[in-house]
Amino acid sequence: xxxxxxxxxxxxxxxxxxxxxxxxxxxxxxxxxxxxxxxxxxxxxxxxxxxxxxxxxxxxxxxxxxxxxxxxxxxxxxxxxxxxxxxxxxxxxxxxxxxxxxxxxxxxxxxxxxxxxxxxxxxxxxxxxxxxxxxxxxxxxxxxxxxxxxxxxxxxxxxxxxxxxxxxxxxxxxxxxxxxxxxxxxxxxxxxxxxxxxxxxxxxxxxxxxxxxxxxxxxxxxxxxxxxxxxxxxxxxxxxxxxxxxxxxxxxxxxxxxxxxxxxxxxxxxxxxxxxxxxxxxxxxxxxxxxxxxxxxxxxxxxxxxxxxxxxxxxxxxxxxxxxxxxxxxxxxxxxxxxxxxxxxxxxxxxxxxxxxxxxxxxxxxxxxxxxxxxxxxxxxxxxxxxxxxxxxxxxxxxxxxxxxxxxxxx
Amino acid sequence: xxxxxxxxxxxxxxxxxxxxxxxxxxxxxxxxxxxxxxxxxxxxxxxxxxxxxxxxxxxxxxxxxxxxxxxxxxxxxxxxxxxxxxxxxxxxxxxxxxxxxxxxxxxxxxxxxxxxxxxxxxxxxxxxxxxxxxxxxxxxxxxxxxxxxxxxxxxxxxxxxxxxxxxxxxxxxxxxxxxxxxxxxxxxxxxxxxxxxxxxxxxxxxxxxxxxxxxxxxxxxxxxxxxxxxxxxxxxxxxxxxxxxxxxxxxxxxxxxxxxxxxxxxxxxxxxxxxxxxxxxxxxxxxxxxxxxxxxxxxxxxxxxxxxxxxxxxxxxxxxxxxxxxxxxxxxxxxxxxxxxxxxxxxxxxxxxxxxxxxxxxxxxxxxxxxxxxxxxxxxxxxxxxxxxxxxxxxxxxxxxxxxxxxxxxxxxxxxxxxxxxxxxxxxxxxxxxxxxxxxxxxxxxxxxxxxxxxxxxxxxxxxxxxxxxxxxxxxxxxx
Numbered sequence: 001x002x003x004x005x006x007x008x009x010x011x012x013x014x015x016x017x018x019x020x021x022x023x024x025x026x027x028x029x030x031x032x033x034x035x036x037x038x039x040x041x042x043x044x045x046x047x048x049x050x051x052x053x054x055x056x057x058x059x060x061x062x063x064x065x066x067x068x069x070x071x072x073x074x075x076x077x078x079x080x081x082x083x084x085x086x087x088x089x090x091x092x093x094x095x096x097x098x099x100x101x102x103x104x105x106x107x108x109x110x111x112x113x114x115x116x117x118x119x120x121x122x123x124x125x126x127x128x129x130x131x132x133x134x135x136x137x138x139x140x141x142x143x144x145x146x147x148x149x150x151x152x153x154x155x156x157x158x159x160x161x162x163x164x165x166x167x168x169x170x171x172x173x174x175x176x177x178x179x180x181x182x183x184x185x186x187x188x189x190x191x192x193x194x195x196x197x198x199x200x201x202x203x204x205x206x207x208x209x210x211x212x213x214x215x216x217x218x219x220x221x222x223x224x225x226x227x228x229x230x231x232x233x234x235x236x237x238x239x240x241x242x243x244x245x246x247x248x249x250x251x252x253x254x255x256x257x258x259x260x261x262x263x264x265x266x267x268x269x270x271x272x273x274x275x276x277x278x279x280x281x282x283x284x285x286x287x288x289x290x291x292x293x294x295x296x297x298x299x300x301x302x303x304x305x306x307x308x309x310x311x312x313x314x315x316x317x318x319x320x321x322x323x324x325x326x327x328x329x330x331x332x333x334x335x336x337x338x339x340x341x342x343x344x345x346x347x348x349x350x351x352x353x354x355x356x357x358x359x360x361x362x363x364x365x366x367x368x369x370x371x372x373x374x375x376x377x378x379x380x381x382x383x384x385x386x387x388x389x390x391x392x393x394x395x396x397x398x399x400x401x402x403x404x405x406x407x408x409x410x411x
Numbered sequence: 412x413x414x415x416x417x418x419x420x421x422x423x424x425x426x427x428x429x430x431x432x433x434x435x436x437x438x439x440x441x442x443x444x445x446x447x448x449x450x451x452x453x454x455x456x457x458x459x460x461x462x463x464x465x466x467x468x469x470x471x472x473x474x475x476x477x478x479x480x481x482x483x484x485x486x487x488x489x490x491x492x493x494x495x496x497x498x499x500x501x502x503x504x505x506x507x508x509x510x511x512x513x514x515x516x517x518x519x520x521x522x523x524x525x526x527x528x529x530x531x532x533x534x535x536x537x538x539x540x541x542x543x544x545x546x547x548x549x550x551x552x553x554x555x556x557x558x559x560x561x562x563x564x565x566x567x568x569x570x571x572x573x574x575x576x577x578x579x580x581x582x583x584x585x586x587x588x589x590x591x592x593x594x595x596x597x598x599x600x601x602x603x604x605x606x607x608x609x610x611x612x613x614x615x616x617x618x619x620x621x622x623x624x625x626x627x628x629x630x631x632x633x634x635x636x637x638x639x640x641x642x643x644x645x646x647x648x649x650x651x652x653x654x655x656x657x658x659x660x661x662x663x664x665x666x667x668x669x670x671x672x673x674x675x676x677x678x679x680x681x682x683x684x685x686x687x688x689x690x691x692x693x694x695x696x697x698x699x700x701x702x703x704x705x706x707x708x709x710x711x712x713x714x715x716x717x718x719x720x721x722x723x724x725x726x727x728x729x730x731x732x733x734x735x736x737x738x739x740x741x742x743x744x745x746x747x748x749x750x751x752x753x754x755x756x757x758x759x760x761x762x763x764x765x766x767x768x769x770x771x772x773x774x775x776x777x778x779x780x781x782x783x784x785x786x787x788x789x790x791x792x793x794x795x796x797x798x799x800x801x802x803x804x805x806x807x808x809x810x811x812x813x814x815x816x817x818x819x820x821x822x823x824x825x826x827x828x829x830x831x832x833x834x835x836x837x838x839x840x841x842x843x844x845x846x847x848x849x850x851x852x853x854x855x856x857x858x859x860x861x862x863x864x865x866x867x868x869x870x871x872x873x874x875x876x877x878x879x880x881x882x883x884x885x886x887x888x889x890x891x
Contacts, residue, residue: 003592006861010598010869013862017870026874170819172624203627244412244452251418261877268878275828285820295817296625296633 022260027270031277038281041371044104047096051108056117061094062134062141063177072130073154082128084156085120085397086149087113088142089163092324092379093133097370099382109383115390116397130157134178138171139304140204141178146308147190148181150315159400160312161393162305165324166332166342167379169293169301174208182212200296200303218245280373288330288378292338302345309353320400321350322358325389327369329376358396364388412452413885414660415611415876423604427667431592438588439559442668446568453532460500460531461571465562467492468541472556475548486549490542497538500530502736532889533572535733537565539699544579546703553579560586567670569661573654573888575675576695582670590669598865603663605869608876611656614829616881618649621822622794631800635813639804643787645826646794648833651679653887654693678837680786684778685750688786700730716759723755724748734793742792742801750785754778 034040052059055075058068076084087093096109110118117129132145142162149155182188188209195205255261279285305321312319323346326332333339343359350357368385370377381389412419426445433441451458471489475482544564547553560583570577625634625642634642658675665672673695682688689697704726712718724745731744761768768774788808792801807813816823850860 003594006594007597009862010601010866013866014869014873017866018873021870021874022877200633207623207627243455244416244418247412247452248416248418251416251421255417264877264880267874271875271878279824285824289820291820292815294813294815295635295638296627296631297817297819299633 019260022263022267025263025267025270027267027274030274031270034274034277034281035373038277038374040373045098045370046372047098047105047109049105049108050094050096051110051114053114056114056129056131057094058130058132058134060177061091062132062137062175064180065132065145065178066180066183069148069152069155073152076128077154079128082126083158083401085127085129085159085161086146086157087116087129087131087133087161087163088137088145089131089133089161089324090137090165090168090379091133091135092163092165092381093131094135095380096383096386097372097377097380099368099370099384102370102383110386112381112386112390112393115387116393119390119394120397134175136171137168138173138204139168139301139308140172140201141174143201143304143307143311144174144178144181144191144205144208146311147194148184148187150311150317151184151187151190156315157317159318159320159397160308161320161322162308163324164305164321164346165379166293166326167287169342170291170297172297172300173204176211176215179208179212179215182209199307200300201307204300277373280375286373286375286378288327288332288376290331290334290338292334293342302349305349306353309349309355313353318356318400319353320356320358320396321346322393322396323361324379325360325362325364325381325385327364327376327378328362328366329369330378332378356396356400358392360389360392363392412449413889414657414664415608415880417880423664423667430668435588438668439563439586442567443559443563446563446566446571449568450532450566450571457531460496460534461537461566462562464493464496464537464541465558465565467496468545468565469556469558469561471545472548472553472561475545476553476556482549482551486545489545493538493541493545497534500534503530536574536576537571539576539696540565540578543576543699543703547579567665569664569670570672573657573661573886574693574695575658575661575673576699577673581673585670588669593669596666596669598861600663600666601869602865603659603666605872605876607656607659607663609656609872610652610659611886612879612881613875614832615649615653615656615887616879617825618645618652618829621818621825622646622649625818625822626794626796626800631795632803633817634804634807635815635817636807636811637814638817639791639808639811640787641823641826642804643790643808644830645822647680647787647790648826648829650790650793650887651676651833652829657886657888680783680833681837682779682782682786683775684782685747685754685785688782689747689751696730696733700726704729716756720752720755723751727751738798739792739795739801742798743789746785746789746792750782750789 054068054071058065058072060068076082093113094111096105096111098104113129113131113133117131120127120129132142134141146160149157182191191205191209195202195209309319323343333342346357346359349355364381364385366376368382368388370380370382372378372380412422426441430438430441447458450461468489471485471492474485475489478485544553544561548556563586564577564579564583565571567577567582622642622645625631625638625645655676662672662674675694677691677694679688679692682691705723708722708726709719712722725748727748728741728744730747731740731742734740734743761774788805791804791808792798795801795804847860850856
């Protein structure tokens with residue numbers, strides 16, 4: 001008994017400290033401290049409440065697009081006579097960083113795509129706009145999403161506005177949230193075909209299929225059904241099957257009842273933000289730090305964009321490429337050759353596939369950009385910045401749809 | 412049930428509590444039951460494999476102990492029996508392919524039907540333990556063997572699935588379970604478990620996504636020199652922290668019930684030369700290879716260099732194949748064999764011609780740098796998807812000069828951060844030991860350590876483990 005006391009003491013102190021940390025989230029406190037020490041702008045400048053409408057936006061930002069798309073199919077079916085415009089891009093489409101002098105938000109704020117959607121609908125009543133904008137979107141994801149849209153007659157867009165962003169060329173892979181789209185058998189078959197195409201993006205698709213089958217297999221195990229491996233495949237030694245997996249699932253659902261257990265994701269977020277802040281504050285490595293584009297991800301992104309161009313061409317949809325605005329205070333290119341080769345790629349792909357291309361890189365002046373941590377935000381526009389870009393996009397739309405008499409009524 | 416799962420941690424609490432609550436005579440059966448139940452959580456049928464091995468080994472051991480004159484015969488029979496089972500289960504995919512090729516002319520594919528089976532987890536590990544005890548018995552190092560001893564030795568849950576590969580004489584004497592409960596051992600056990608949880612969930616898993624992407628078949632062709640070096644480094648760190656995490660949790664779990672398992676890692680990336688690397692990396696496997704393969708070969712050739720060098724490369728090739736039937740593993744093993752031969756050749760030359768260079772800091776530094784470069788390069792075939800990818804990546808690493816970055820900055824930064832952690836490990840461990848010694852000398856500090864410092868460290872570790880928890884994450888060495 002004598003020896004049991006210290007053991008119980010250690011265990012109880014650990015549980016107590018852990019409980020306090022789960023509630024307090026120490027990493028979040030450290031973040032606040034760092035922000036104050038390094039003079040970051042107030043938190044409200046990163047607008048948190050953004051206008052949300054499932055008829056014009058994929059509201060999960062790639063987290064779970066299928067329910068959003070089911071709603072969209074219903075909405076577009078109800079307006080079958082209207083022309084459909086799809087915007088595909090990264091977080092620039094759903095984020096606002098307020099610039100100096102802009103008032104704190106008082107309600108949900110609209111981004112440029114929302115402004116375009118509102119203006120088109122109110123002036124013509126014949127253009128439906130939809131936005132797909134997962135944060136840090138990769139071009140294989142854009143290709144994946146568009147493949148899905150074109151396979152469903154109720155989701156086929158007439159115009160696709162694809163955002164080109166130098167930073168997005170660094171991204172690759174398909175996020176797990178988008179894997180549920182593979183539940184659609186026709187789409188899965190299509191992706192399986194593409195994953196064997198030998199194209200640079202095929203690796204991303206293969207990995208996504210593998211993850212999907214793995215997750216599916218586990219779900220079936222949990223439900224007591226057959227294994228996820230298809231007939232003809234040899235059984236693997238992957239140790240997730242059977243009792244252990246079920247016991248773990250039961251343990252997790254039990255722990256889910258414990259207060260604070262679900263905070264884990266938030267704590268992970270705070271920890272990662274802490275690392276990010278340290279990277280920015282101590283090493284001055286920001287998302288706007290100049291760099292060159294090269295290697296695997298560049299290859300994958302280029303091949304994905306070309307595949308999108310071919311897909312839209314085959315589906316008789318008009319693809320419009322637009323180069324996203326960048327904060328003039330930031331140069332994303334390490335050397336001039338990087339900028340030249342990036343612009344050369346954009347113009348050459350537009351020429352090769354006869355696409356409309358608009359370069360908005362310098363369209364928004366520097367006073368309409370806010371700050372991210374202690375430096376200029378390279379990507380996210382201010383309230384006024386979104387308005388400026390919306391006007392530019394509307395002009396572009398007018399030119400793109402010049403043959404369409406309805407759009408002219410806007411003016 | 413993986414060591415970093417919630418269900419395992421909850422069950423471990425109950426298993427340890429019950430262990431200490433039970434009278435000594437029941438503890439052995441409690442542990443056998445727990446070990447079987449733990450193994451069965453993957454697949455109920457899996458428990459047949461170690462049981463079949465245990466029965467065979469027990470029969471051979473009893474015959475060897477009963478008939479001294481037939482020790483050699485029974486030991487070879489036992490080894491052959493264990494190896495047959497290992498080859499059947501471990502390499503059945505490879506064998507099935509071979510059978511199919513052989514009968515393809517007749518449009519028959521017997522492999523599809525003959526070898527449709529899962530690989531029982533950890534079979535490579537407990538088979539090596541089985542062979543080790545058979546050889547030890549032949550060398551008269553084992554005096555008696557009970558069936559329950561054999562079962563618990565082969566199926567002791569902490570080290571059954573991925574080692575450390577223990578020896579009979581280290582483990583079985585502890586199965587009397589008459590050691591009293593020791594607080595320091597218990598605390599040390601928790602230290603190791605929490606450390607393992609952080610190493611696995613926070614460090615190894617964080618590198619997983621980057622490594623997977625970098626080694627994609629199509630993309631790897633476009634990697635730059637810098638990308639490939641970072642990928643080799645990232646994988647080296649990932650596999651180290653993943654495996655060290657498992658070993659720490661295994662050693663920690665055993666410590667909680669008063670059992671000491673052998674250490675498996677001693678800061679391997681701080682090795683001074685290739686030979687030193689193998690005395691720090693997967694130590695229980697390397698000493699197994701040394702004692703049961705290399706020493707006998709060395710004695711046979713009486714230190715003659717050329718046959719010894721050839722056998723060294725061949726033995727390391729076998730170590731590679733122990734991980735699985737793949738050319739990548741074989742290449743990894745052969746590369747390490749060549750590094751060891753190069754170092755031995757240098758040592759022979761140096762001692763003959765330049766004995767004064769033994770204490771040269773520059774020479775030692777060059778060997779240390781060469782070792783880390785060689786070890787990193789050897790991880791490429793181990794992880795690559797094909798030999799073609801291996802050659803392409805290695806060519807780029809050694810003959811390319813493209814130092815641009817293809818991936819997100821996070822990949823390079825996270826890899827560097829983990830490398831720094833890896834580099835600081837021995838110093839952190841040393842600081843902890845010094846602090847414990849200091850605490851042991853001062854009553855107040857000792858109490859603060861026990862009820863404040865350690866719980867706080869555990870809480871931070873557990874918080875990170877919880878935050879970075881993934882339901883489906885598995886240990887890399889589970890597949891070997």
